[in-house]
Amino acid sequence: MLRLGQVIPGGGFALGIVFFYLSLLIFLPLGAFVLYASGMSGESFIRQVTDYRMVHGYMLSFGCALAAAVINAVFGLLLAWVLVRYDFPGKRLMDGLIDLPFALPTAVAGIALTTLYVENGWLGQFFYAAGIPSAFSAVGITIALIFVGIPFVVRSVQPVLRDLDGSLEEAAAIMGAGKFLTFRKVVFPELVTPLISGFALAFARGIGEYGSVVFIAGNMPYETEIAPLLIMTKLEQFDYQAAAAVAIVMLGMSLLVLLILNGYQHYRLQRLSV
Numbered sequence: 001m002l003r004l005g006q007v008i009p010g011g012g013f014a015l016g017i018v019f020f021y022l023s024l025l026i027f028l029p030l031g032a033f034v035l036y037a038s039g040m041s042g043e044s045f046i047r048q049v050t051d052y053r054m055v056h057g058y059m060l061s062f063g064c065a066l067a068a069a070v071i072n073a074v075f076g077l078l079l080a081w082v083l084v085r086y087d088f089p090g091k092r093l094m095d096g097l098i099d100l101p102f103a104l105p106t107a108v109a110g111i112a113l114t115t116l117y118v119e120n121g122w123l124g125q126f127f128y129a130a131g132i133p134s135a136f137s138a139v140g141i142t143i144a145l146i147f148v149g150i151p152f153v154v155r156s157v158q159p160v161l162r163d164l165d166g167s168l169e170e171a172a173a174i175m176g177a178g179k180f181l182t183f184r185k186v187v188f189p190e191l192v193t194p195l196i197s198g199f200a201l202a203f204a205r206g207i208g209e210y211g212s213v214v215f216i217a218g219n220m221p222y223e224t225e226i227a228p229l230l231i232m233t234k235l236e237q238f239d240y241q242a243a244a245a246v247a248i249v250m251l252g253m254s255l256l257v258l259l260i261l262n263g264y265q266h267y268r269l270q271r272l273s274v
Contacts, residue, residue, distance in 0.1 A: 033251065036244035048242050049249045057227040057246075062253065064138055064226075065206030068145035073199045076153025077191065083154070084161045098155070101148045106211025113144050114216040136218030141226065144212045149202030156198030157191055164190055193265055200261045207254050 037045060048054070083095050101109065117124040117134040127134035134140055164187065172182040210228040217224040227250055234243035 030251070033244045033247050036240050037248055040241050040245060045245050048245045053222060053225070054227070054230060054246060054249075056222055057225050057230045058249065058253070060138060060141070060225070061207055061227040061250075064141040064145055065203050065209075068142050068149055068206050069199050069203035071142075071146055072149045072153045072202045073195055076150055076198060076202075077157055077195060079150070080154045080157040080161055084158060098151050101151055106148070106209070107215075109147060110144065110212040110215035113140075113147060113212065117143060117216060135216055136220070136224060138224065140216040140218075141213050141224065144216050145202075145206040145209055148209055148212050149205055152201035152205065153195070153198030156194040156201065160191060160194045161187075193268060196261055196265055200258055204254060204258060207250065 040048070079098070083091065083098075114121075114135055116122055117127065117140055119125065119128045119133075119135070121135070124134045127139070132139060134143065168186050169182055172186050177185070208228055210226075210232065213226055214229055217226060217229070219225055219229055227246065231243045231246050231250075234240075234246065
């Protein structure tokens with residue numbers, strides 16, 4: 001009996017290429033982190049990664065990335081819904097603009113966002129008038145992460161929403177369910193898995209984002225210094241061991257969050273298959 005994996009010949013060779021590719025692009029760089037950090041004593045490692053400045057950087061990076069991912073999950077779902085369910089002038093243009101953060105150099109995005117959200121900027125003047133410092137603050141960092149993260153959510157949800165069977169919604173309407181109940185009981189359960197995937201991707205991108213954040217953050221010690229900036233600072237000082245130590249902590253925390261999200265997705269898929 002022919003198994004699915006045997007449809008394409010040379011499976012063992014293809015598998016070897018995949019492992020070689022992953023080793024070259026993922027495992028070797030991760031191993032380099034460990035190699036550099038291994039030259040530090042345990043006490044030095046703990047002291048380095050638990051320094052108050054570093055801890056503040058972790059909290060700021062993860063807090064802003066989480067806030068941006070949550071906002072993107074809400075508005076990304078809304079954007080995907082509008083692009084799939086409605087027809088309006090400029091729809092194709094809007095759909096194309098969703099991918100702009102992918103194509104735009106991060107430094108250009110950072111400069112543009114800073115120009116817009118400083119106190120006398122086109123948008124920043126309204127934030128500052130309301131007492132909200134939109135630049136050189138955690139708010140500005142979150143805005144930048146929203147900008148770079150929104151495509152992940154939209155592009156994760158959009159194809160699933162497009163392929164949903166409309167007959168299920170029609171059946172719910174015939175049985176007397178209102179629009180909100182139909183969305184909550186029929187549509188939204190199908191979107192949870194791609195929504196979590198988009199959230200995870202946006203969150204992961206936000207944690208490591210540097211170029212678009214470094215300009216609008218202001219980089220004030222103990223206030224707006226993100227963890228990737230602290231890593232860059234250590235590298236500029238040729239302190240590769242300290243940079244690797246901070247990177248390992250960031251990597252470990254990111255993997256933990258992603259494992260939790262993936263575990264929840266697996267749990268949902270198992271429940272749906274029962």
